[in-house]
Amino acid sequence: MSAGVYIHIPFCKSRCSYCDFATDVFKSGDTVQRYVDALVKEIDSFAHIRPPVYAGGSDLDSIGVDTIYLGGGTPSLLSPDQIDIILKTGRAKFNVDPSAEITMEMNPATVTAETLAGYLALGINRASFGVQTFDNTELKRLARGHTADDARQTYRMLRDTGFENISFDLIAGLPRQTLDDWKRNVAEALSMRPEHLSLYLLEIHDGTPLAEQLRTERQPVPDPELAAMMYEHLLRKLNSAGYEQYEISNFALPGFESRHNTKYWTLDPVIAFGVSAHSFDGRSRFANVRDTAAYVDSIESGRSAEVFREETNVTIETAFLNLRLNRGVDLAAYETSFGFQLDEKYSKEIARVRDAGLVEFVAGRLRLTPKGRLYSNEVFAIFV
Numbered sequence: 126m127s128a129g130v131y132i133h134i135p136f137c138k139s140r141c142s143y144c145d146f147a148t149d150v151f152k153s154g155d156t157v158q159r160y161v162d163a164l165v166k167e168i169d170s171f172a173h174i175r176p177p178v179y180a181g182g183s184d185l186d187s188i189g190v191d192t193i194y195l196g197g198g199t200p201s202l203l204s205p206d207q208i209d210i211i212l213k214t215g216r217a218k219f220n221v222d223p224s225a226e227i228t229m230e231m232n233p234a235t236v237t238a239e240t241l242a243g244y245l246a247l248g249i250n251r252a253s254f255g256v257q258t259f260d261n262t263e264l265k266r267l268a269r270g271h272t273a274d275d276a277r278q279t280y281r282m283l284r285d286t287g288f289e290n291i292s293f294d295l296i297a298g299l300p301r302q303t304l305d306d307w308k309r310n311v312a313e314a315l316s317m318r319p320e321h322l323s324l325y326l327l328e329i330h331d332g333t334p335l336a337e338q339l340r341t342e343r344q345p346v347p348d349p350e351l352a353a354m355m356y357e358h359l360l361r362k363l364n365s366a367g368y369e370q371y372e373i374s375n376f377a378l379p380g381f382e383s384r385h386n387t388k389y390w391t392l393d394p395v396i397a398f399g400v401s402a403h404s405f406d407g408r409s410r411f412a413n414v415r416d417t418a419a420y421v422d423s424i425e426s427g428r429s430a431e432v433f434r435e436e437t438n439v440t441i442e443t444a445f446l447n448l449r450l451n452r453g454v455d456l457a458a459y460e461t462s463f464g465f466q467l468d469e470k471y472s473k474e475i476a477r478v479r480d481a482g483l484v485e486f487v488a489g490r491l492r493l494t495p496k497g498r499l500y501s502n503e504v505f506a507i508f509v
Contacts, residue, residue: 126407127222129192129388130215132164133399134200135417138235138270160400160417161207163424167398168214190215190396191222192385195249201231205243212247219396226384228253228292231283233275241286251290251383252283253323259313260306263299266344280317290381292321297359298352300344307355315366320381324359324374326352353499360495373449373498390446392439400430409436439463445505448484453492467491474507 136157193215195208208229215221228251229244236244258264259273283291293314297307314322360370368376372390375383388395389405397404400420403412411434414420423430440463447454459467468475468491475491478484483497483504497504 126393127189127191128219128394128396129194129385130190130219131194131196131385131395131397131402131404132168132200132211132215133196133198133397133402134203135160135198135400136202137197137199138202138232157203158207159421159425161203161211163421164399165210165214167424167430168211168218171218171396171398189222190219191225192388193221193225193227194385195227195229196253197230199232199235199255200229201235201240201244205240205247208244208249209247226251228383228385230255231279233271233279236279236282238282238286241282241288245287250288251292252288253292254280254283254294254319256293256314257296258299258302258306259310260302263302263306266300267296280319290321291319292323292383293317293319294323294325295359296325297355298326298349300346302351302355304351304354304358308358311359311362315362318366321375321377321383322363322368324356324376326356326374356499369451370498371451373493373501387450390449392443392446405437408439409434411435441508444508448491448493448504449501451492453487453490456489456491471507478504478507 193212195211200208212227225248227249229249230253232255254276256276257267259276261273264272280291295310295314359376363370363376368378369382370376371382372387375386377383385395387393392405392407394407395405397413399413400417401413401415403410411431413430414423414432420430443459443462444454444467447459454467456466456468468486475484478497479486481503482494483500484491485494493501493504
């Protein structure tokens with residue numbers, strides 16, 4: 126088993142109206158550098174602050190790392206020199222596979238040809254690119270801080286620099302977004318032919334500007350039936366274009382599935398660093414403080430930033446997280462791991478969603494049907 130490493134960079138040029146992540150507006154001065162220094166210190170002192178308790182009793186030194194993911198926020202606001210010291214510290218601390226997948230999230234208009242060349246030289250071999258929509262009106266409503274032309278230009282720079290593994294994020298079900306709007310988004314994304322696409326159906330989180338806009342009726346509440354039509358349109362178009370759906374919201378050309386994100390659905394260990402970073406060691410989940418200033422203060426003072434830890438019910442999480450993948454749950458492997466048959470313990474509940482056309486048994490696996498992927502929460506509720 127190999128682990129993944131997640132590194133959270135919280136800074137953004139502006140805060141998107143729908144965002145509920147731990148982010149801070151990028152400012153000049155020493156705030157960003159102090160955060161980078163704290164991040165490096167946390168990575169370097171990891172074994173002393175949070176001893177790993179990986180499933181099977183393996184210790185930190187015997188666990189290889191084959192994925193690193195720089196997420197945010199907007200990691201591309203950091204300079205190549207700042208990214209370099211973070212990655213150097215990680216490589217010195219962990220047994221990182223030379224062929225590791227190293228992903229960096231990037232937003233349009235936050236990179237130049239020079240910074241992209243610098244990132245590529247550091248070993249970053251996958252770009253996760255926050256397009257969201259190619260419609261300027263929708264981008265303005267979301268307070269994204271970039272234009273559609275910014276996205277197109279950044280994509281061309283990525284290709285010209287030599288990035289051969291690019292992922293797009295798209296959001297469906299936006300307020301006022303029509304099916305024709307969505308079709309144009311999908312068509313433009315496919316015309317660029319990124320190796321990977323992630324689709325997100327808009328979620329409304331309390332406390333965000335978008336939630337307030339909906340509450341005060343400044344924006345209309347999105348239509349879930351229309352969002353379902355958008356999802357189904359995307360499935361048809363991606364399938365005909367040669368993309369494979371390997372998870373409910375993720376699609377890739379053959380061989381370009383996200384190795385890092387797949388770890389979350391297969392419950393492989395992921396060691397996370399930074400403000401609000403969430404780790405899983407094979408047995409427990411633990412998280413750092415959500416406030417950036419409090420995180421930096423803790424690390425600078427030599428204290429752990431961890432504020433939460435709980436043991437995970439892996440029998441339940443394996444069931445519904447594996448079901449997110451198109452291949453589903455391997456029932457024989459599940460019984461070997463946990464000593465009981467999933468389809469027998471939940472026979473009545475599974476029969477109900479099977480009769481509704483949401484799940485199916487194929488070659489010894491329980492998996493979602495295409496309809497089930499659209500209404501997956503009804504299936505997951507069986508196990509939660």
